[in-house]
Amino acid sequence: MQELVEVAKAILKHNLNAQADEHILIVTDSESYEIATIFDQAGKALDNETILMKMTTRSKSGEEPPKPVAIAMKSAEVVLCITHHSLTHTKARKEASAAGARVATMPGITMDMLQEGAITADYSEVEKLTDYYCGLLDAGEQVSIEKDNMKLTFSIKGREGIPSTGVFRNKGESGNLPSGESYIAPIEDSANGSIVIDGSIAGIGVLQEPITLTLKEGRLVKASGQDGKRLLELLGEDKGRVIAEFGIGTNKSARLTGNVLEDEKVFGTVHIAFGSNKPFGGTNEAGVHIDCVIKDPVVTLDGQPLTIK
Template sequence: MFEPHIEKLYRVNMNLREDETVLLITDDTRPYLTDLLWEFYEVGKLISKKVKKIQYPSLGQHGKEPPEEVWIETFGEIAVEELKKDGLLSRILNKESYSEEDALNILKKYAKDLPQVVIAFPYYSTTHTFYRKVLTNHFGVRYASMPLFEPEMFYGPMDVDWEEVSKVSLQIAEILTEGEWVEIKAEGTKLEFSIKGRHGIADTGLFHKPGDYGNLPAGESFTAPIEDSAYGKVTILYGPDRRLDSPITFKFKDGAVEEVEGFDPYVKYLEKVFKEHERARVIAELGVGTNPKAKRADNILECEKIMGTVHIAIGDNHTFGGINKVPFHTDYVVFEPTVLIGGKGWQRLLLEKGRLII
């Protein structure tokens, strides 16, 4: 049903070539993901000589590392066994303390037949994982991360002029790189934090160069705030996949969520996460949406791309310039924000009540 759109994704977004290997990964959280996996597989075989696929049991949370079977399919059995011998694999999968350098040295020595392209569309995100980080940063794999993807997105935020989305995203990423501090104001929201020394990253949707990665649908510019710098509050109307029964408010102090106010059941879920992982409270990301056809608010994959919005994430950010490592990362969108960004001797209005100013 979606073959033409999948072919466009392969050719336009990923620039997949005949001599390249592509690996498709997903989970079993939603039944339609199995059908989508087979469609990606069949279309991929028309372009590439080698297409691999794997589906694994749902992990139940964004930001968790893919399970062992995905590592074996990606790096090979010998590399994974070597990680296990050194006691590294279990610590990686649980995001416990471990030497990334030691893990990387093993993978560089023993990994074989790595794919050049990974298309990951499990319901729960693999973006903020060591698995993704090592593939893109050290093996030059082009990686499309599509958590919460639904096929209807092919007709909206995937049907855009990707060159234009790329242009706007790169412009904003440059501004984020130059900036040292940010202030965000919106209804129920007043937050300030530092981004000094952190680089802006453009999620352009065009993954053509070795190591390129991002979401599909794409369309944002983002950075990792200084982890202990956030003060203020953020009020949200939507969780990752639904409109909340009533708004909830995060109160930030010293960079972390000190308190969550509200009566929606999602508050109980967050309290459970915070109890299990204290570092899940920490501010992780500032993102600015740049996709003109992103409209849907009840799916965070699309919602955070809506042009004129910003999103704040808490949890893991060690894979894109931060230092917080925890098996949790979730974004929350702020609508119609006014955003001020500045540095020494300068400041500029980036958004004014949801209107992007560049």
């Protein structure tokens, strides 16, 4: 256990730039409580005032935390969200960032992930790759993703690429930890076509067989197979089925494990998500955000091949 506390101390110091006089808030739930206590011990070992808040487990990624948690998140300098479902794309996270907190979201992180895979990356390399792809997304307008004779197109015109490097040095910076992705909010009604998902889906895990998603005017209208049916159920009938995100993995140490926190960071993959995207430049609020990972796709940006491997 002490070895993991040392890992957590290194993360607090190097990834979150925790300073001696800063308050550290750890938000957790029953499923993630054991790992949250490791970071609680680490924060106290660094002599930081460290607060551990345990809430009822949310029912899905993107669901807001309770009001007392949201208020506390705005009051700390460093916030770790070590939870079963993701708080990354919530209003609470966005408001905490706006208040100046450095926020690391760690949905579904496991003991294994504290020692292997994405967390062990060369984060200077991750930062360089992430900035590179964000620059391309910033300048781009039209994206197409092709896989197994299927093609999905959508617009990102006027939207900004968001870097998630896993390193948060400055006030208001936030993202996943471990991390490594460049992502953007597509124009919500612009996506048309079909795409094969063959990696993993948040809340479902690694797919045993690929599924095909069909979108029309930005909305998911059809999903094949049992996992496709489960995806539709997770998203609900309304705004949850609107395209929310296009992301590019930039972490060469990340593995496809069934945990989307790591899966969507794998270099050589891209992901699309459905549901909320207002916290990162979109217009949709849905109370859910579900990522779908695609392995080895062919991506073009304004007609030019986008090399991701």
